[in-house]
Amino acid sequence: MIGGRRxxxxxxxxxxxxxxxxxxxxxxxxxxxxQLTAKEAASVPTTPGGRLIAKIRAIVLxxxxxxxxxxxxxxSKTKALAIFSSDAISSSAYATEEVILAFILGGAALAALxxxxxxxxxxxxxxxxxxxxxxxxxxxxxxxxxxxxxxxxNFGRLASLVAASALLIDYNLTAAVSTSSAVEQIVSAFPSLxxxxxxxxxxxxxxxxxxxxxxxxxxxxxxxVPTYLFMFSAFAMIAMGAYRIVVLGxxxxxxxxxxxxxxxxxxxxxxxxxxxxxASGAVALxxxxxxxxxxxAFKPPEARNAATTLLVMGGVLAILFIGxxxxxxxxxxxxxxxELFGTNVEHKTVIAQVAETVFGSGSIPFYLxxxxxxLLLFLxxxxxxxxxxxxxxxxxxxxxxxxxxxxxxDRLAFSMGIVLLGxxxxxxxxxxxxxxxxxIPLYAxxxxxxxxISQAGMIRHWLRTRDRGWxxxxxxxxxxxxxxxxxxxxxxxxxxxDGAWFVVxxxxxxxxxxxxxxREYDGQExxxxxxxxxxxxxxxxxxxxxxPVNGINRAVIQAVNFGRTMSRDVRAVYVTEDPDDAEAIxxxxxxxIPGVPIFIVxxxxxxxxxxxxxxxxxxDKAWPPDKEAPITIVVLPEYVARHWWERLLYNQTAxxxxxxxxxxxxxxxxxxxxxxx
Amino acid sequence: MPDNETAQFQRxxxxxxGAPSDARMVRLVASLAAKSKAELIAVHVxxxxxxxxxxxxxxxxxxxxxxxxxxxxxxxxxxxxxxxxVLLQARDVAAAIVDEATERGADLLVVGLPYRKxxxxxxxxxxxxxxxxQNAPCSVWVVREPMSEEAA
Numbered sequence: 001m002i003g004g005r006r007x008x009x010x011x012x013x014x015x016x017x018x019x020x021x022x023x024x025x026x027x028x029x030x031x032x033x034x035q036l037t038a039k040e041a042a043s044v045p046t047t048p049g050g051r052l053i054a055k056i057r058a059i060v061l062x063x064x065x066x067x068x069x070x071x072x073x074x075x076s077k078t079k080a081l082a083i084f085s086s087d088a089i090s091s092s093a094y095a096t097e098e099v100i101l102a103f104i105l106g107g108a109a110l111a112a113l114x115x116x117x118x119x120x121x122x123x124x125x126x127x128x129x130x131x132x133x134x135x136x137x138x139x140x141x142x143x144x145x146x147x148x149x150x151x152x153x154n155f156g157r158l159a160s161l162v163a164a165s166a167l168l169i170d171y172n173l174t175a176a177v178s179t180s181s182a183v184e185q186i187v188s189a190f191p192s193l194x195x196x197x198x199x200x201x202x203x204x205x206x207x208x209x210x211x212x213x214x215x216x217x218x219x220x221x222x223x224x225v226p227t228y229l230f231m232f233s234a235f236a237m238i239a240m241g242a243y244r245i246v247v248l249g250x251x252x253x254x255x256x257x258x259x260x261x262x263x264x265x266x267x268x269x270x271x272x273x274x275x276x277x278x279a280s281g282a283v284a285l286x287x288x289x290x291x292x293x294x295x296x297a298f299k300p301p302e303a304r305n306a307a308t309t310l311l312v313m314g315g316v317l318a319i320l321f322i323g324x325x326x327x328x329x330x331x332x333x334x335x336x337x338x339e340l341f342g343t344n345v346e347h348k349t350v351i352a353q354v355a356e357t358v359f360g361s362g363s364i365p366f367y368l369x370x371x372x373x374x375l376l377l378f379l380x381x382x383x384x385x386x387x388x389x390x391x392x393x394x395x396x397x398x399x400x401x402x403x404x405x406x407x408x409x410d411r412l413a414f415s416m417g418i419v420l421l422g423x424x425x426x427x428x429x430x431x432x433x434x435x436x437x438x439x440i441p442l443y444a445x446x447x448x449x450x451x452x453i454s455q456a457g458m459i460r461h462w463l464r465t466r467d468r469g470w471x472x473x474x475x476x477x478x479x480x481x482x483x484x485x486x487x488x489x490x491x492x493x494x495x496x497x498d499g500a501w502f503v504v505x506x507x508x509x510x511x512x513x514x515x516x517x518x519r520e521y522d523g524q525e526x527x528x529x530x531x532x533x534x535x536x537x538x539x540x541x542x543x544x545x546x547x548p549v550n551g552i553n554r555a556v557i558q559a560v561n562f563g564r565t566m567s568r569d570v571r572a573v574y575v576t577e578d579p580d581d582a583e584a585i586x587x588x589x590x591x592x593i594p595g596v597p598i599f600i601v602x603x604x605x606x607x608x609x610x611x612x613x614x615x616x617x618x619x620d621k622a623w624p625p626d627k628e629a630p631i632t633i634v635v636l637p638e639y640v641a642r643h644w645w646e647r648l649l650y651n652q653t654a655x656x657x658x659x660x661x662x663x664x665x666x667x668x669x670x671x672x673x674x675x676x677x
Numbered sequence: 678m679p680d681n682e683t684a685q686f687q688r689x690x691x692x693x694x695g696a697p698s699d700a701r702m703v704r705l706v707a708s709l710a711a712k713s714k715a716e717l718i719a720v721h722v723x724x725x726x727x728x729x730x731x732x733x734x735x736x737x738x739x740x741x742x743x744x745x746x747x748x749x750x751x752x753x754x755x756x757x758x759x760x761x762x763v764l765l766q767a768r769d770v771a772a773a774i775v776d777e778a779t780e781r782g783a784d785l786l787v788v789g790l791p792y793r794k795x796x797x798x799x800x801x802x803x804x805x806x807x808x809x810x811q812n813a814p815c816s817v818w819v820v821r822e823p824m825s826e827e828a829a
Contacts, residue, residue: 005732005766010776017722017767017776020736022743025762029747030740 040064049644057410062214064410074299077309082224084294085313087174087287087383089231090376092320094181095284096120096328097335097350102277103269104334110254111269113329119274120325123281124318126487129480130285131314133455134292135307136473140461142303145394146292146387147454152398154460155453158511163453164395165510166446167289169503171388173443174286175425178380179204180436183429186374197434202426204378209422212385215413223379230376231316233369238323241358245330252332252357279490284321286447287380288314289454290387297390327354381425389417399521400514441499446507448488455481542630544569546619548612548657549598549637552588555674559637560596562672566633572598573615577606608653609660616667632667640675686715686816689785690778691760692809693721695745698789698822703749705820706787707756717760719749720777722770736764771808779814786813790821 004021024030027042043064045051058064075083099119103112134146141149147167152160183201187194211222244250291310298305327333333353352370359365389405393414396406402416409415432438455477462474492500530536545563549556549572556572563570572589576582582600589598601611616632623629636654641647654671661669689706693699703719710717723736736742746762753760767773778786788809793801810817 005734005737007732008776008780010772011779012772015767015769015772015776016731017765017773018732020764020766022737022746022762022764024743025747025750029751030744031747031751033740 060210061410074302075297076299077305077312079221079224080291080298080305080309081313081316082227083297083386084290084309084383085287085316086223086227086376087178087290087380088284088313088317089227089320090178090373090380091284091286092234092317092324093230093351093373093377094349095123095281095321096325098283099123099277099281099325100328100333100350101335102280103273106270106273106276108269108273109334112334113254113332115269115274115277116329117322117325119277119281120322122278123284124322126282126480126483127285127288127314127318127321129476129483130288130451130455131310133458133477133480134289135310136458136461136477137292137454138295138306138310139303140458141292142295142306143394144293144295144297144390146289146391147450147457148293148391148394150454150457150461154457154464157515159453159457161400161511161514162507163450164391164400164514165507166449166453166503167293167391168388168446168510169442169506170286170444170446170450171384171391172421172424172428173439173446175205175208175381175384175388175421176428176432177436177439177443178377179208179425180429180432180434180439182374182378182380183434184436198430201429201434205381205422205426205429208379208381208385209418212382212389212418213409213413213415223382226372226375226379230372231320233365233372234320234324237355237358237369238320238327241327241331241354242323244358245327251330254332255334275486275490276494279487279494281321282448282487282491283444284317285451286444287383288317289447289450290383293387294390297386324351324354327358331357333357384425385418385421388421389414392417392420395514399518401517403521441495442503445488445492445495445500445503448484448491449507451484452481452488455484541628542569543567543633544619544630545571545633545635546616547572547596547635547637548654549574550653551585552592553637555637555639555672557593558674559635559672560593562670563633563635564596569630570596572596573601573612574598575601575603575608575611577603609656612657613660613664616661616664620666629666633670634661634667635670635672638671638673640673642676685713686710686785687713688716688718688781688783689787690774690781690783691717691719691749692774692786692788693719693745693749694789694791695721695741696789696791696822698791698820699745699749700752701822702787702789702820703752703760704756706818707753707758707760710753710758711756715758717753717758718763718777718781718783719746719753719760720763720765720774721745722765722767722773724770725766725768727768731766731768733766736766769808771805771812774805775809775812775814784815785818786815787818787820790819792822792824 006019006021008017008019010016024036027039028036029039031037045054096116099116100109100112103109103115137146137150141153143149145152148160148164151163179201182204183197186200187197193200288310291306291313295302295306298309328350331354333350335350335353336348351373355366355369359369392401392405394406395401396403405414405416405420407414407416428439458477459474459481462470462477467473492504494500496504543566545567547556547559547563547570549559551574560570560572572593574582574585574589576585579602582602586598586600589596599615601615603611616634619632620629634657636658638654639650641650658669658671661667686709689710691703691706693703703717706717709715721742723739723742725731725733725735729735742764746764750760750762763777765773765777774786774788786809788806790802790806793803795801806819810819
């Protein structure tokens with residue numbers, strides 16, 4: 001890159017110096033021998049329209065981040081807890097209710113007070129096992145991908161794709177379900193908004209998508225506060241409630257409606273009912289795997305930080321879940337469902353009633369807690385936005401997803417995955433009409449299939465590696481695998497008719513789709529592969545140039561001159577419907593451009609493109625069969641439009657011709673633009 | 678290391694010679710410039726001998742020469758400091774540096790000095806730095822690279 005030089009006079013008469021221009025410096029920087037690194041200016045669009053779009057993007061999404069700033073985009077443990085755990089932690093807001101509801105629907109509402117806490121503790125033990133297992137996953141598979149990576153390493157392609165499909169489905173459902181659930185909280189408070197619930201849900205998903213497109217760290221800043229507000233206010237509620245129960249000895253009797261409704265079946269608790277309650281409450285575990293999927297998003301040491309965050313998340317969730325269940329059972333709180341209280345009673349959630357009992361009905365702390373809960377439920381969707389794009393990126397790197405999913409956007413976020421998740425979740429909210437119960441049957445099925453595969457993978461991992469303490473870890477994973485497998489079967493069978501069948505059917509479809517994509521990539525790679533021992537000689541095939549022309553003008557002459565630099569076999573083709581015009585053109589062409597023959601193609605049917613293609617076919621057929629086919633270079637003279645509206649007026653035929661020739665065997669298209677002086 | 682008062686400058690010219698000590702020098706000055714929002718000008722002079730015309734196409738063609746300035750610019754960017762790279766060809770490096778600093782109105786000129794000894798063990802300071810110390814109109818900092826273990 002040679003620049004200009006300017007001579008300058010120094011202070012003393014003999015002192016002269018020359019300042020050398022560095023034209024590359026605006027756009028590039030030399031970083032090694034023969035190696036240039038592009039600066040930000042090189043990525044700036046050159047057209048006014050492109051610059052405007054870039055400016056709008058910068059305002060909405062923030063300025064593009066440099067590759068080196070990636071480390072700055074990594075998450076600290078506190079922000080990661082908020083980003084990856086909002087789903088898991090928010091489930092403490094409804095998991096207790098799910099357990100109690102299972103007893104009510106099983107006709108044993110009174111037994112809920114006795115059995116809900118042991119069930120919750122059982123789920124907490126399962127949570128500990130799953131959390132411990134995923135902690136091992138973070139350390140053993142620090143590249144992210146969670147159960148997909150575990151099953152890929154230990155079971156191979158098919159199992160890993162089943163795990164990935166199950167997770168992909170569940171991340172989409174988590175985003176849709178938590179958004180719908182938050183919308184329902186808002187609609188409960190302001191019933192007049194019921195008609196616009198879908199719009200609220202889609203707008204909320206749009207905002208979450210936008211926040212995530214601005215980058216991981218920024219999303220962390222936005223989402224950290226509500227998560228911590230909920231966590232600390234819930235801890236305060238549990239501490240105050242526990243003090244009243246344990247120290248002051250406060251206990252409430254069950255409401256008369258519950259006693260009346262369950263008088264006949266009180267105490268009849270079957271194993272099946274306990275299992276069903278266990279499976280219902282186990283929705284609390286959804287989101288536990290998200291951290292293991294996103295290990296690379298953590299600050300170094302990534303694996304260690306992710307593992308610690310996972311344990312903290314498990315601990316927080318367990319305390320909140322057991323704490324809320326303890327308070328609910330001691331205060332004899334039931335969700336005001338029609339099965340117990342009739343259809344006239346307004347639905348009030350268990351956690352809302354617990355907060356009402358502890359903080360006092362209508363008190364400011366009660367309303368604050370309720371708003372924190374609603375906000376957190378909204379943000380629970382964000383866990384999916386953190387995990388889904390990363391899983392899609394890992395799948396993209398492995399060739400099971402389109403490769404653009406593995407590319408980071410301007411803000412170093414996996415933009416394609418974020419946008420896709422936003423679109424699918426918004427569609428689900430739209431289809432379900434913004435109602436959670438329409439989506440619930442599809443929910444949590446995938447997660448438990450995924451847990452089971454991942455823990456089975458870890459069992460295989462320990463058997464294979466036999467690292468220190470492998471026996472103890474293997475036992476933990478084996479217990480976890482069995483427990484999650486039971487829950488997976490129970491959840492799937494309980495919800496099968498209501499919609500879980502759809503998930504079960506969708507998994508093989510997704511697996512087939514991913515295998516298809518991989519096969520396509522593999523095929524392409526095989527076709528483009530160049531043997532490493534091959535030394536590439538110079539070109540040996542003959543070349544000929546064909547120039548479709550529309551007369552004699554400056555653009556055509558420029559194209560003819562360009563064509564002459566590539567081959568001696570250059571010919572022009574002129575398609576016309578008028579024989580007189582053809583003769584006139586030929587006379588003029590032979591006089592003005594004598595070295596290049598022109599072939600007139602009369603087209604009485606007025607077609608332009610097809611006769612040119614037919615002419616190319618004839619040329620190919622006329623080539624001696626014993627010689628290797630030549631490369632035909634079709635040179636297209638193009639007039640460069642100065643304004644967008646001019647583009648509508650020029651080059652339409654050339655554009656159609658280009659489309660028609662694209663992909664033709666042994667044919668190359670060369671555009672020769674003519675710019676107005 | 679300069680104290681806070683002497684560290685005040687608005688426009689500094691850094692004379693780069695392509696040695697490893699350049700990076701140390703740019704980091705030092707950029708860290709100070711970041712605080713005072715000072716402007717930095719990195720100058721690299723390619724000496725042209727009398728057998729060639731002064732405006733011969735030498736410096737512009739050399740990747741190594743370009744890399745000296747590009748590396749300095751990259752270091753300054755890391756400190757969020759603007760650094761203007763200037764590439765010069767001259768018969769006399771020292772005069773070109775002083776002239777550039779004078780023309781730019783610099784209030785500080787920083788030069789790097791490799792630790793070298795002449796045959797016989799005497800410390801070698803070269804011709805450039807004494808000329809700069811004698812002729813530069815502004816303050817001059819000399820950043821000497823540390824002694825090698827062998828020399829120490």
